[in-house]
Amino acid sequence: MSALTYAARDSVTMFRRNMKRAVRYPSVAVVIVMMPVIFLLLFNYAFGGALGAGIQGPQLKGDYIDYIAPGIILMTVATGSIGAALGICMDKTEGIVNRFRTMAISRASFLTGHVLSNLVLTAFGTAVVTAVALAIGFRPEATALEWLAAAGLMAFLALALTWLSAGMGLVAKTVESASNMPMPITFLPFLGSAIVPTDTMPSWMRWFADHQPFTPINETLRGLLMGTEIGNSGLISLAWCAGLALLGYVWAKAAFKRGVRN
Secondary structure (H helix, E strand, O other): OOOOHHHHHHHHHHHHHHHHHHHHHOOOHHHHHHHHHHHHHHHHHHOOOHHHHHHHHHHHHHHHHHHHHHHHHHHHHHOOOOOHHHHHHHHHHHHHHHHOOOOOHHHHHHHHHHHHHHHHHHHHHHHHHHHHHHHOOOOOOOOOHHHHHHHHHHHHHHHHHHHHHHHHHHOOOOHHHHHOOHHHHHHHHHHOOOOOOOHHHHHHHHHHHHHHHHHHHHHHHHHHHHOOOOHHHHHHHHHHHHHHHHHHHHHHHHHHHHHHHO
16 A cells, blocks of 8 residues: 555544544533524524624624524534544543554544544534534525535635644643634634624724734625625635644644644
8 A cells, every 4th residue: 555545544544533532421412503503593592682783784684693603503613623632632631642643553643533523523513513503593695505615715724724623622731721722713703894893893902803814714604695795705715714724723623733743
């Protein structure tokens, strides 16, 4: 077999190992799913009347749930990235990584297995949150092609954030710090257009909200699902996802190589 075939086989083995661990210890997966669901219910039922009344114009085509659901779906993808940092840091601090280094397996398979398993868990969490949103009144107007484009964008973002989270897990000294490092990413959608339009914010916060990565991604997702204007947000979203994916991949690869040398 070629080196690529060996790497693919070992990556599948690592993927299966991580999925089995997720099934046996589902606490991380539960947190990844429950946190966005709680925020969805909280903002829709507790704050939805006041916040929805303050949103005027084409940005809100229906009830407030139609505005907030894409933002919470986006938050679910961001929250899902925590799992990669936790899993990788746990393996590193428990000494399993050192054991893998002594075995005749592809070194790339360790990170690849974690990234693939985390993508599956993130997809599962996103599907659950979307189902809850639909159950409480979310009524998207997307065609099948637009649903496919929205799913592709979320998958691209999940890949980018997972690689970024993998780098965090490799440089974290403890599991606790690995769980805390990705937290700013999970709450960054709130400082964008996920909850309210950015034009309702103070000028200094609006500047940050308009130029951080999650606002164009959120506007693209909302436009695809609800038929609102996207403009150039689609291209900006893809550029952000590509840049974050490249940054995360290079960082994680370099951090893992440093660990191998050490």
